[in-house]
Amino acid sequence: MDIGIGLPVLRPDPGLSIVDWARRAEVRGFSTLGCTDRLVYDNYEPLTALAVAAGATSRIRLTTGILLAPLRANHALFAKSAATLDRLSGGRLVLGLAPGAREDDYKAGRLDFQRRGKLFDSLLETATRQWQSHDGIGPRPATPGGPQLLFGGFTKTALRRMVTYGRGWIGGAQGVENFRSLLPGVRQAWRDAGKAGEPRLVATAHFALGPGAEKRLHNSLASYYTSGTYIRESIEAGLATPENVAREVAAYGEAGCDELILFPHGGGLEQVDLLADVVGL
Template sequence: MVRVLPEGRLAYGMQLPVQSQSALYAESWEVAAGAEDLVEVARAADRGGFAYVAVCDHVAIPRRLADTMGTTWYDPVATLAHLAAVTERVQLLSHVAVVGLRHPLATAKQYATLDHLSGGRLILGVGAGHVTEEFAALGVDFARRGALLDETIDALRAALGPEEFPEFAGERYAFSGLGQKPRPARERVPVWVGGSSPAAVRRAAVRGDGWLPQGDPRRDLPSRITRLRELRERAGRTGPFAIGALTEPLYVGDAGRDLGRRTLSGKPEALAESLRAYGAMGVHQIQVRFRSRSRGELTDQMAAFAADVAPHLDG
């Protein structure tokens, strides 16, 4: 097992803007934004002690979902590789890669190269996917995506391990005698499993190094964390395991405008007190998101959070 978060502290990371532009969360300024904005936000995260920056994965969006999901979804590997070159410390998370859409050797080649080039900063977040047309277009059976993800995780464990010639034999995939370099910089690439269904929680407990819930309300987290621990104990899993949570949208200070009913805003001390509740539940890392009207406002919010909120997350 590999530990990627500081022990005994509530870490914080964030999903990047611009890279994915779903109407459910994207801010209006992101429509006209581009590579320069992504770089500046990633650099702000690097400066501000953010544990990671994260990107999403979709290949193509069907028309029936385009109004809500949008069609702007930058490729996660290309995006993280670009940002790896302009940052030094912040880790690079796929949240989440729909790895069942691709052969595990192809996925391993991309992410091993990313980990190698970034000096061992990759966290591979994986999920089952939910867009039926996307699976159909790529010739993958949507109905069997859960079983496929299970096998793909196992295959990726082998393909991303230390061996130049990895071996794996499963129901769908098998490979041996095939070498891949460069190898990841880390001996073991951490795999965090996304999803909040019973199957996803079980998959995270049994196969993952961490869990990425998908927007669970605070009231639901304690029972899911208890279930994770039970499943890991039953499976004999030990060692570091990173439990995550997506926070409510945040704004440090007084915005002077309506931020929406779910947004947490106000003085840094009050925000820190509210966010400490996640740590009390057993959460190890929170994924934060800030309300903003421009890149500048976003990076200002990130800096204010890092300077005035983060130091108080652990009491």
């Protein structure tokens, strides 16, 4: 199983360089740099942050986990932006996509929250067509047919998008048992659609290590999720000790996960090395 690490993009510390973080993550052998997405929150925009990381690295993948795709209302421009990043990074972009469940993000973007599914489908149709035929709009992505797509969510609609457009599925950060319980349905949807091979299975988790890790992780997750079941499940599944990280990484590997991306909460550049040491990189 590959191990990725998220960029420090939530409530970003202006003294913590994404460039230094990305370079250190690549040197330590992480498989990917991940980036999460919100509109109504103090965080860096994912494609922009990944572009900065791309310019500082040469091998590590660049993954949105996840990007709230329907918020990108100009679908041709979104396709162009993604193709540009894929081209400039040498084909390292992986787009984890989902519509999201927070209405405030859509309200701030002056988009109809109830129509986010239709907006998502329209975006996918436009982007995949543009990446394949270009429709007079460049650049041509480095990855033939466009960046690899992973889809979050477990509704029938989410699985339909996965088998129609995607290479696999990306799970939320609610713990390995939640991830394991959803895999049979993902794999069955893949088989029912007559897709070759197996879907790529990616999981996400939250971590903090070092002094004050548990408090940093709890406060950060409580701020990010604000309310609902996600806050309870995510805090319970958060990893704040080396022992918990090691145990959870092993459990995800045993569950059949192809890549686990661990997102940081607080701390400095030392978080890269602390995590790499725990997972054996």
